[in-house]
Amino acid sequence: MAKSKVLIVGGTGYIGRRLVWASLDQGHPTYVLPETGLDIEKLQTLLSFKRRGAHLIEGSFSDPRSLVEEVRQVDVIICAMSGVYFRSHNFLMQLKLIEAVKEAGNVKRFLPSEFGTNPARMGHAIEPGRVTFDEKMKVRKAIEEAKIPFTYISTSCFASYFVGSLSRLSSLTPPKDTVYLYGDGNIKAVFLDEDDIATYTIKTIDDPRTLNKTVYLRPPENILSQRQLVGMWEKLSGRTLEKRSISAEDFLASVKGMDYAQQVGMGHFYYVFYEGCLTNFEIGEDGEEASQLYPEVQYTRMDEYQKIYA
Template identity: 40%
Template sequence: MAEKTRILIIGGTRHLGKFIVEASVEAGNPTFVLIRDSTRFPSAKSQLLTTFKSRGITLLHGDIYDHDSLVMAIKQVDVVISTVSTDLIDDQVKIIAAIKEAGNVKRFIPSDFGTDVDNIEGAIEPAASFFEAKAKIRRAIEAEGIPYTYISCYGFASYFLDTLAQENATSPPRDKVVILSDGNAKAIFNDERDIATYTVRAVDDPKTLNRTLHIRPPANIMSFNEVVSLWERKICKTLEKVHIPEDQVIRNIQESSFPKNFVLALEHAVFVKGIMTSLQKNPSVGVEATERYPDVKYTTLDEYLNQFIQ
């Protein structure tokens, strides 16, 4: 029996990273997580690291800002998956440099989880610069000749659906919902557990080598209006709907400071410009996850929203 691929997750204690660590372990892969000095972790993360150890996960001490420790960690694995935070996207060049020096990595999956950043027509600042930063990391990986897979998982379900993208909300609305523009632009939402499962499945797949894996489950492609209608049916209630015209959305972005302007610009790109569904299929550069791995039972939006019904 062939040895399982050794996977290193950088950012494994973060939101998506935890799910990818879990998916890697469940798939039977020897799993490694890069951690900094444990004394800097709050108690919640210390508990998580204890759980990691109990699952047989190897904790490698290192830091993306410590080149030697990063190279040493990378030399112990076959695949590197980055789930670093948005403010560290640019710094992934340090991971690229370490992978290049190590010379043994069979696949690098950068922190590129989201919409396909090579197709972001219509996005405005400050979201546009964020997408462009991710695209620059793609080009840097390609320039160094590092084998890669990009994961375009589009919208995190927890980010958009837990509150139906309502400002200052902690759960989906029960009385009134704010809708950007006409609400007809299609978007894609995926449960993070499914994103992690598909990511780990792609690690050894020759069909995803040097390509983008698109996670676009048919049942999870909906307009905001369709999501609202689905939610209304579940709670047996019609919500008051407040539409904000695009020109007002843009003014709100321009008049807001970070991070609010970034959130608004991202929502404008998703719910007004429909950047998640503007890409046409191109088999030469992309692979459809649900078509490639039909045995994976993904969570539908219908199923996902059930957790909020009381």
């Protein structure tokens, strides 16, 4: 069966560029919507895609007609646009793309920009952290009202941000002496190498089992608590760390003095490490788990991942 033609929006971003490489690696004709401005690094990234065989298209969010024409060239669209706390309401820019998809009428799968906690499970979230959940739900509502076939990707803590640092907020590398635990440090989260996130995502796009479902990226060996991450690092490094606890109340109090963007990000952090929002539920009939669907993917275990920091 022929591989679907894939358009990746936000392809020069942190997850987006990995999606482009994964799409090319899995043999899909791959299209990228370039929005570089005068950013030389983004331009160099796009040119590296082109050398690998990706197609750089000419559509633009500022020109709806051009978007429609470009959408008509592809079968699948994956968005990897950054959210409101990084840029101004980028999630809602997808509404323009949804309008183009409706008019084009040919897209067989749409994957909106999510790659985090399932927003449908976060109706209880407090401001300002809930703003991105609300925006993602507006995008979902538009997709479903337009009867566009979809797959929603609910992923995990990005390993490069959370594993080397032992989930500390002040660094991206392991501590030397002291580590702060969120609560008792025993709440389970999910940690995944970003390249594995991209690999699993591309696997879903031609799979009838994932049509109109949420796919959770929860490989069992990477469901770990912060305390387990710390223990793995202590075993690897041969160094015992002093452990201090931060209560939920103290954590939330510390957030109040931050700027808006930081408060949004810290709100998400709270739900992961104090409530366990990535793991505190069973996947129902409207969802699938990626490592069960694709056991052939040799995902990176976090004890192996930590070795790059040793």
